[in-house]
């Protein structure tokens with residue numbers, strides 16, 4: 002029997018720094034998108050609803066328990082709170098979830114089409130192609146459930162007609178995954194615009210690299 006996973010944890014300061022890096026990277030604009038980080042003691046730090054990233058401070062962040070009860074904070078938590086908590090409850094090896102409306106990823110989300118595994122790093126860091134979950138209305142418990150189900154063996158999932166969700170052990174890694182998913186969607190879109198026939202990676206290579214993804218995910222930094 003394997004040892005139970007010791008969940009990776011972060012700090013509110015890192016959640017804020019990553020939220021602002023997400024803005025700087027062009028993955029969100031205004032108040033769109035949201036981010037969570039697992040804290041010690043079964044708590045989670047969430048970005049607030051309707052506060053611009055550029056002026057956001059640590060005092061704007063909201064601390065909740067894994068059931069969603071607010072422990073501290075003066076703001077309302079993101080309206081996608083349940084989505085974040087569903088993922089963090091389901092997967093103790095994960096420590097952060099990011100939701101964005103990045104343009105190229107959302108192009109695939111409105112097409113309800115997966116981003117295929119055409120570059121190696123997408124398999125190493127995201128576990129394979131980026132699937133698209135069924136359409137569920139924003140902020141609903143149902144959306145959280147379908148997203149969490151898709152992230153069992155992936156680091157990213159498309160939300161039909163909405164955007165992207167990524168996950169990882171730390172906020173910095175979840176942000177890396179969001180940027181990688183967006184970049185891969187842009188590559189696939191561009192290659193198709195060239196009129197090119199896309200070639201996915203060979204199945205054996207995908208299996209080898211997916212095993213690397215699984216190992217890294219199951220052994221989060223302590």
Ligand SMILES: [Zn+2]
Pocket residue numbers: 034100101102139163164
């Ligand atoms: Zn959204």
